[in-house]
Amino acid sequence: MKIVKLKKENLFPFLEVISKDADLWAPVKKNSDRHVFKMIDDLTHINLDYTRTILPPRNIILPPEIRMFRATPLEYEPNFSHVAKRILFGVHPCDIHGLLIMDKFYSFMYDDPYYIESRKNTIILGHSCWPDENCLCKSTNTHIVEEGYDLFFTDLKKNYLVWIGSSRGDDLIRMKPDLFEEEIANEDIQSFIRRREEKDKAFQTEINFTAMPDLMELKYNDPLWDELGTACLACGSCSNVCPTCNCYNVEDKPVLGENCSDISRCWDACTLENYSGVAGGENFREKRSERLKLWYTHKLQAYISKYGKPACVGCGRCVVTCPVDINVLTVGKALDGNGIDSFWSRLSKEVTR
Amino acid sequence: MNNNKPKIGIYELTGCAGDALLILDCENELLDIFQAADIQSFLMAKSDNIDGDLDVALVEGSVTTEREIEELKDIRNRAKIVVAIGLCATVGGLQGRFTDSEEWGENLKKVYGDVEMTHTKAVQSKPIDAYINVDFYLPGCPIGKEQFLNFFTRLVGGSPPEKYPHPVCVSCKYNENDCLLNRGLPCLGPLTADGCGSVCINHNLPCVGCWGPVEGANLTSAFYLLKDKGFDVEYIKKVMANYSGTKITTFFDQLKKEKQ
Numbered sequence: 001m002k003i004v005k006l007k008k009e010n011l012f013p014f015l016e017v018i019s020k021d022a023d024l025w026a027p028v029k030k031n032s033d034r035h036v037f038k039m040i041d042d043l044t045h046i047n048l049d050y051t052r053t054i055l056p057p058r059n060i061i062l063p064p065e066i067r068m069f070r071a072t073p074l075e076y077e078p079n080f081s082h083v084a085k086r087i088l089f090g091v092h093p094c095d096i097h098g099l100l101i102m103d104k105f106y107s108f109m110y111d112d113p114y115y116i117e118s119r120k121n122t123i124i125l126g127h128s129c130w131p132d133e134n135c136l137c138k139s140t141n142t143h144i145v146e147e148g149y150d151l152f153f154t155d156l157k158k159n160y161l162v163w164i165g166s167s168r169g170d171d172l173i174r175m176k177p178d179l180f181e182e183e184i185a186n187e188d189i190q191s192f193i194r195r196r197e198e199k200d201k202a203f204q205t206e207i208n209f210t211a212m213p214d215l216m217e218l219k220y221n222d223p224l225w226d227e228l229g230t231a232c233l234a235c236g237s238c239s240n241v242c243p244t245c246n247c248y249n250v251e252d253k254p255v256l257g258e259n260c261s262d263i264s265r266c267w268d269a270c271t272l273e274n275y276s277g278v279a280g281g282e283n284f285r286e287k288r289s290e291r292l293k294l295w296y297t298h299k300l301q302a303y304i305s306k307y308g309k310p311a312c313v314g315c316g317r318c319v320v321t322c323p324v325d326i327n328v329l330t331v332g333k334a335l336d337g338n339g340i341d342s343f344w345s346r347l348s349k350e351v352t353r
Numbered sequence: 354m355n356n357n358k359p360k361i362g363i364y365e366l367t368g369c370a371g372d373a374l375l376i377l378d379c380e381n382e383l384l385d386i387f388q389a390a391d392i393q394s395f396l397m398a399k400s401d402n403i404d405g406d407l408d409v410a411l412v413e414g415s416v417t418t419e420r421e422i423e424e425l426k427d428i429r430n431r432a433k434i435v436v437a438i439g440l441c442a443t444v445g446g447l448q449g450r451f452t453d454s455e456e457w458g459e460n461l462k463k464v465y466g467d468v469e470m471t472h473t474k475a476v477q478s479k480p481i482d483a484y485i486n487v488d489f490y491l492p493g494c495p496i497g498k499e500q501f502l503n504f505f506t507r508l509v510g511g512s513p514p515e516k517y518p519h520p521v522c523v524s525c526k527y528n529e530n531d532c533l534l535n536r537g538l539p540c541l542g543p544l545t546a547d548g549c550g551s552v553c554i555n556h557n558l559p560c561v562g563c564w565g566p567v568e569g570a571n572l573t574s575a576f577y578l579l580k581d582k583g584f585d586v587e588y589i590k591k592v593m594a595n596y597s598g599t600k601i602t603t604f605f606d607q608l609k610k611e612k613q
């Protein structure tokens with residue numbers, strides 16, 4: 001690993017050069033206070049003053065709906081039109097961890113070519129961030145990254161310190177080496193250390209993730225799940241915004257007027273009514289409480305048991321997204337035996353009154 | 354003619370004819386539609402309509418007169434598969450907006466006075482499944498092109514159509530919208546069947562529910578959520594009832610009971 005320095009005014013010239021033969025994606029503003037990753041045609045639209053985008057960057061690598069192939073009676077024609085050479089700029093540490101987890105899921109037993117092709121063609125340029133009251137990444141230990149990026153930019157007000165994480169990243173720097181400085185002044189090192197200390201202190205929320213697998217097991221039949229199920233709107237948003245959700249549904253779409261079918265694939269969510277529906281009209285998880293158990297088993301138990309860390313990267317998206325306040329923070333706290341103020345806890349008082 | 358193609362009839366009861374119009378509006382696919390099926394009856398599109406045995410009947414509109422009840426039963430008798438298309442046929446439509454029968458009687462009187470209707474008698478607006486068995490539902494106000502074409506293609510190909518049992522929120526997230534409920538707006542997305550591609554929310558307007566209630570909608574939680582956000586109970590009921598037709602009756606009855 002190597003660290004170089006980039007003056008802030010040299011950022012756009014650098015992005016300009018490297019995006020000549022790849023699509024550049026970066027955060028831009030949406031509404032007044034949210035952000036989304038968008039393909040950039042004008043560098044001034046980039047807005048790095050953001051905490052979390054509405055959707056995690058996995059949606060650029062594998063969009064919500066893709067056509068996998070067209071099946072005719074004799075053959076099938078694969079379709080990889082979602083794959084393009086891309087540079088993703090401004091990715092925060094939690095989301096880089098999210099992508100590393102996706103890498104594991106999509107190559108666990110079999111490689112998923114639709115994900116992997118797209119992922120291989122995507123260059124990740126990370127960027128430092130500052131936590132708000134909903135960031136949990138310190139609890140999940142995903143507030144720093146050691147791998148998973150090609151370059152990583154740490155903002156030191158006037159300059160960036162740029163970590164080179166791969167030979168691909170090194171090649172990018174070599175496209176315009178005169179923009180970078182090899183010498184890093186003592187002053188920069190000091191401000192880097194200060195920034196790190198201050199950031200560590202800026203976290204306002206935490207959960208004890210190491211306790212979660214046991215608590216999930218012990219409280220598998222706790223009335224808590226019914227309380228949550230009473231409030232859950234089965235809207236699927238928690239899965240759609242989570243950087244580590246990877247479920248999808250495959251659908252046959254016969255083409256009108258032709259003897260063939262398009263096989264399409266779209267994101268699915270285990271909180272949706274029909275997620276566990278099977279042929280014959282049966283549904284293994286008819287109750288919302290059962291579906292939520294699956295969600296939280298995935299985030300707080302199963303992955304920890306297998307990989308030693310939670311399948312939650314602490315991005316806080318479920319916290320700001322779920323309309324009824326069901327999220328890792330409130331559920332984690334409730335499992336831990338803490339009282340919390342949330343719509344779902346208020347509702348359970350209202351309906352059982 | 355066309356003997357091995359499925360025989361299809363498209364019928365309109367009480368509604369705005371928007372669903373039939375949408376089918377005609379599939380301009381690029383229209384030739385394929387007519388090629389893939391033997392369209393026996395389609396009042397809006399042609400004049401040589403035959404009322405015989407059918408493989409599939411697509412029925413738009415709600416049932417509002419005694420004559421329509423007879424017509425609907427006749428369609429059911431002639432068709433192997435009956436599909437309710439559009440909000441009116443699936444839930445009763447705006448005209449089926451929840452009212453108890455007493456209130457409905459008063460309203461009828463208010464509008465029509467003591468006029469005696471001779472050709473048929475008006476009945477309270479209901480979705481078609483109030484009178485016959487329905488095999489498939491294709492909601493929407495009007496139905497969506499993509500959904501209709503997917504549905505139609507499967508149907509004429511002999512495979513059962515996919516159901517769309519997810520709420521608008523799914524498309525809303527696919528389109529990367531910030532949730533309007535969290536911004537304090539009364540969005541009905543979680544209660545409403547998807548198919549519109551979250552078009553209102555894409556334009557920063559809350560979902561008003563025009564696709565009708567989604568299967569498995571959690572009405573209770575949504576009701577109390579809006580109340581928790583400070584909306585007036587009567588207002589919430591109005592918003593929820595608008596496009597829910599008679600499919601919200603049980604919920605309102607339950608609310609009434611809770612109050613007592």
Ligand code: SF4
Binds near residue numbers: 245268269294
């Ligand atoms: S099972 Fe549920 S929580 Fe796990 S990846 Fe799928 S949608 Fe996400």
Ligand code: SF4
Binds near residue numbers: 136244312314319327
């Ligand atoms: S569970 Fe919530 S906080 Fe954790 S990664 Fe998913 S959306 Fe982010």
Ligand code: SF4
Binds near residue numbers: 238272326
């Ligand atoms: S937990 Fe929240 S976001 Fe997830 S499906 Fe239920 S209501 Fe929607």
Ligand code: SF4
Binds near residue numbers: 523542560
């Ligand atoms: S804005 Fe409406 S449709 Fe979108 S997620 Fe929120 S409740 Fe659902």
